[in-house]
Amino acid sequence: MVQPAEKAYYRFVVLFFNCLLTFGSYFCFDMPSVLQDQFQGNLTCPNATVINGTVDCVAGLGMTPQQYNLLYAIYAWTNAIVVILAGFLIDKLGNRFGVFLFSFLCVLGSSLFALGSHFKGTPYLLPLMLTGRLLFGSGNGSLTIVQNRITAFWFKGKELALAFGLTLAFSRLGSVLNFFLTEKFEDKFGMQWTLWGGALLCVLGFSSAIIVSAMDKVGMKQLGLEGSMQEASRKVRIQDVKLLSLRYWLLVLTIMFFYNGIFPFIADASKFIQDKYGNYSQKEAAYVAGAVYDSSLVLSASVGILIDYVGLRGIFALTCAVLTLPVFGLLAFTFVPPLVSTIWLGITYSFAAASMWPSIPLVVPQATLGTAMGLATSIQMVGIGLSNLVVGQILGTQSSEAKIPLWRWKRMMIFMLANTVSCIVTSVLLNVVDYKQV
Template sequence: MPSATKGYYRFLILTFNSLALVGCYYCYDIPSTIQGILQAPLSCNESNITECTEGFGLNSVQYNQLYAISSFSCGVSVLIAGYLVDRCGNVVGLIMFSVFAVIGTLIFAISALFKGALLMFPGMLIGRLFFGSAYGSTSVIANRMTAFWFKDKEIALAFGFVISSWRAAGCLNFFLSKSFANDFGVIWTLWFGTLLVCISFLAAIVSSALEIHGKKQLPIIDYKLVTFRLLDVVKLSPLYWLTSASLALNFSIIYAFIADSSEFIRIKYNYAADSTAPSYYTGTVYLVATFLSPIIGMLIDQIGRRCLLGVFSSIGSILVFCMFAFTHFHPLIGTILLGIIVGITGTALWSCLPLVVPEAILGTAMGVSTCIVMLSISSCNMIVGEILQDQEQNEKRWKLVMIFLLGLSVVYLIINILTYIIDIKKGGVLNTTKKKTKKSRPSSETQDALFTNTENEGIPLIH
């Protein structure tokens, strides 16, 4: 095994850490790429539409429930996952939730075999329930591992690399799954996704082995001995809560759009039901973010300015949904701009959390943040489903969805401006570079004293 003291070791862990979630990020948006098939009637005899594609007969509410239930289960499980890894370590959580991901995708793929039966949709929901619990939890653990191995180093670049690999998986789904489903059928498409999740499980095992081997060679503070309560998280600084709110609004806007965007683009821009162009345009969001995230990460490590980037991204979000709601510009313009926004905000905002949260409770804090994000996404998916209920073919309904996302973008801008103002008053901790962070971080002995507490004191928190 290589030496953990070498610089390349952390990048080796980063590589397998990223691969451990590729399957999850590929499978998360599979329903979006095959939305038309999922919502098509079970039999063309049941439809009055001239050009009919036989599908699974889901209505708009049922379809959005597939996203809502995975977001909800994710929001609940990440609280457990964050606390678990702070107490038991990353390896236990990563392996356990990777197994849940395999179980969830298996159940979803098997349920599709019962097309038209009463068991089909409940089985799909159960599969997405298991999958959602793994999707967010493994993300929290991967982010915690990244923060540990890259603290005081290229932390924004590392987060950018991780996010880039995950977006690449989502991009692969949008560019591949619809064509694959047209050629081989939905069932084989779902089994291919399950195979990728199994491969990611193997990567999680390798990442865990590297983590165990590496930490044996490094002097590490044993935070398992620190006494803290889950409620201690409420004592975290306002910057932590504003960053969490900003993450929640950003991902709610993006994911709510991604979930229905293929069908939105098909209807508004008059594409055929079997056209792959809407999925390709949606996949452009992830494609742009894939290449942009590492670049943004390197830039942030050198110049900081995380809050300012958040303000610019929220302004861009407002422009995008104004375009989709009130104009007929080519959809590729909007999806490219959204890809730039995703590339900026994912890297900038997630890398803020290790700067305002003590390492001893970083897993718990990231779990709470992810919980807020996923519950927000779940709520948005349900609202979008209600707006489109029984009238998904009506372009006016889609316009209402875009206006709803536009309203969220305005709130997102207000939160980012408020974060920027407070951060300036606090000394600009979120706008710092890696060099300034390293100079200002206390030594290991100081941190050890900082995180040692009594039962009644609670854990000292960074403000």
Template sequence: MKVEDWKWRYLILVFDCSMTFGCYFNIDIISAVQADIQGQDTGTCANISSNATCCEGCLGLGPYRYNQLYTAYSWMNALFALPGGYMIDRIGNRVSAVIVTMLATIGSVLFAVSTMDGIRGTATMFPLMICGRLFIGAGSGSSLIVQDRVVAFWFKDRISFVYGFVIFALRVGNVSNYLLTANIAKLYGIRWAFWMGTLACVIGVFSAVSLAVVDYYGTKQLDDDCKISMKALPVSRKDIRDFPATYWMICLVIMSYYSSYLPFVGNGTKYIQDRYGYSKTTSSYFTGAIYDTSVVISPLIGSLLGAIDCHGIVLIAVCVLTLPVFPLLSYCHDIHPLILTIWIGVSYTFAGVCLWPCIIIVVPKKAIGTAIGIATFIQGLSIGLTNLVTGKLLGFTEDPDKDSLLHKYQKMFWLLLGMLLFSTLCSVVLNVFDLTKGRLLNRRLAKKNSKELKSFVDEKSPLMTDAPSIQSYVSIDASNGELIPGIQ
């Protein structure tokens, strides 16, 4: 039986998607309660205005150390993804899924413990929080690699469509965080909000175990050729050296695009609270609208991109359409922040559904884990550095002067706009490379070109020629004239 014929593969997709729920719940869990983490304990919430910095139970880290928590996550995500992707390619999806979800669970436990009575407010608290974020970073980045490998093996015939549901599942984790965490912290205290994050990670572990069981059973149903093609194979340095130039440009686009929007997500709740005067809970909802939007539209975008089949061109359009957002956030205060966060959510969802499948398209199947690991490594280093610079720009402590604080935020937005401009430039160069190397990322254009070429070959060309063959880039299915992407 072929992979496409096994109907239960969609159960694998369900477990594959839910496996990362806990990881993505915890990535931005600190953003949902940013004011409580940054601000100093003022003793009581009574008679405090809606946009007050903090009240009872706050941790007093300040903007710089708060952003260091994001930096720790991003850099460990990067450092662990590089060897992690290679090892996942070596040991396979099943064992890897369980290991990486357990790492994230350990991290969430450490982070929750750091806010418990007896540790909160001591010299041990912040190092323990950093350790927790390091473990979450190690598990989250690697879980995404496992997730993408499962999709590549079981749904290679429907990559764009299925990846829309993958993005949907990731955003459900983000949305759940922004809907629940601030409210739990308000009702029961910040420590119980972080223990909710641990519970979400435990759900991911159970999903990973279920994925391993169903994957094992499903593989036994396949014919011998499919089993051989799905086995984990060693990846050599030559395989990495042979990655096409388009792959490295995709890495740069991922690096710069995510570095432009994720630091805003990390600091957006506090910015909306400071600039517009909304409460902590409402500000968290508005920032979470980025992921609410993604949850709603990601399956539709996956289907749309599958129909368009021009990932490269769509990527340019997404980058260009995202450019006005940060200047509007910084200078046009009459525009409601919810409109702008929804705008970011739409553009980000298009970028997410578009970018990661591009890696699956352009690299050999056996090296997908390694390729995604390298991309995650580059992405994490850049995001961590951007968060570190953002923390420096916003200061070590809360600025009581509103005008001075908003000026610091404007500097942050200029930094993020610069990253987005670089992403736009890289997406243009990516398409130039792709158009000269087989049009794997713009296959609708390639199909049209192949039909014209087939007609030219049939009617005009001599039987023998010394000209270079188009097969140096792709092969042509003679039955319908369509290009079959191949790895050079």
């Protein structure tokens, strides 16, 4: 008799709830980007005036640009430290342990972040919000590792890039809806209720974790694999890191440099669009910045199917890096509408994510996949964290500069270009090593 877990529909139901794990957390991750004006706005606006239909003073939390970028940097730094240990623990203790712990940390972190917003004008604001981002970062990056590990198990040799593409699409759906809905929600209900709404979406992820855990456990038993997986997990040692191949390390560096040019850019993109192009409202700027995720959402599944069929993951990674160069060139040196660049970046991002991340299970043993994913995520987050700090320094530290000078924005885009060039170098080396090992 064929068990349900052996049928195709079972693994796609697992995939659906697996995708929902990170939907809410990715919605929360970029909420500060949409609300950047409010985060950096004045504590009070006693003499606000309306000029051409817009208010010259935005009431907010009173953060400096450096403090604002620190919200992203601490997320990245926390990820960098926690995901190494998390990956090893997931390999050792299993998916079900990881999925509960890390989805709970997302709920706790996003709730503390929302709570911090109630303390504006007090010394408690920044410590509370940073602690919230720290806990949220501990959960979200590690949750992605469990998500990828579950996907790699259920789709190994079967539609792997498609499955990875769909998990990415759901995460991006959270990001896209954030860019479309958060500003409207804040306008109607205020910042505090908006941030609590994000925390509630993380509760959806925790509910999905319960379902995924149950289906994963039942499925492994029906397939008769639970015992062998536990046996392999017991053999995992931290020293196994030494066995990871050169291909793996070059792949990780390629991922890091590519993402260095995406997430730090998106964190400040709304503000950049308003400052440089002048005639964009906060809502319009958020929509344009969110086009990176819109493109990714639309393309992820079809790109996954294409890469499953064609292969050539290393060539795709190199091509994506080369085609990303014009994005930051246009933003730095021209006044071409920014929507062109954000859609373009979303397209290259879709191909890069669908070719790079699914390559990791192909170059490491299944038993050490969590550790390998953890290390990859850690190095990625170290890069993003450093990039966030560099961007914060480039853009200046004074909140009194309501409009950041264009020469500072140009320097930021040149920094993004430098990361993309580094990505091209590592992806060339990756293809050379890959070619020699075939």
